[in-house]
Amino acid sequence: MRELRSFLRSALSAAGLRGEVSVLLTTDNGIRALNRDFRKKDKATDVLSFPAETSHAGAGIAGDLAISLDTARRQAEEQRHPLLTELKVLLLHGVLHLAGYDHESDRGQMARKEAALRKQLGLPAGLIQRSRVGNKSTRKRDGGAQ
Template sequence: MIDFDNRTSLNLQTQTIELIASSFSDKEIELIITDEDEMREINKAHRNIDKATDVLSFPYEEMPMSPLGSIVICSLHIQEKSKELEHTEDDEFTLLFIHGLLHLLGYDHEVDNGEMREEEARIIKEFNLPQSLIIRTEG
């Protein structure tokens, strides 16, 4: 169950991300697509980094009936990376969603031993998607 708040003019499809999310959790996920300026503000407020980023995840405290968390994705990144890597905006959107979802589920590629990358690769193969965020940044 995704509460989708698209604050941009991008026309993004949510069927694939709904399938992916439901395979991991039945909890609600807040998903916000926003512009570069708002993403920069959110990143500065929550991570003290004064620049826009591609995706941010905010897990909620585990309680009965609580949502899994929030994912915020920058629309400019979707547009730029999809053109640069020659795949669709929906594919880039889905890759960023997967990355954010795995963070909500407790994965952390900055400190793990490759578990998050392996899980991303498994999901990407299952849904026939292009290379993931982690694979691109590792190369």
């Protein structure tokens, strides 16, 4: 856990995001309930991002992230890297959503930023890159709630 906290601080700094971030590590069932309740999508996903409302940002709160350990474990196996590495990939992706990036509606800004930060932070292929090369296991799972 200490390594994940340290990585989260590095990711926040690299993304230029200030404030506290709460991270929930949950199951597929737990994240499915969040996805259903907040995004009206009744399916499990790997990571959900909930940026703080503007009024809370001034109080030093950047937002919340939820990560499914079940999905992260499967994706780590598929990518042939450790679970810790996959959790870092998901944390970075979520942090970028908290910073206001949205790969579903931008013109590649988030993909470029994620690629640069992955390189800077020593991470393998991220979620956006994987979906672009046709990895079916991650194409439909990403759920960066806005």
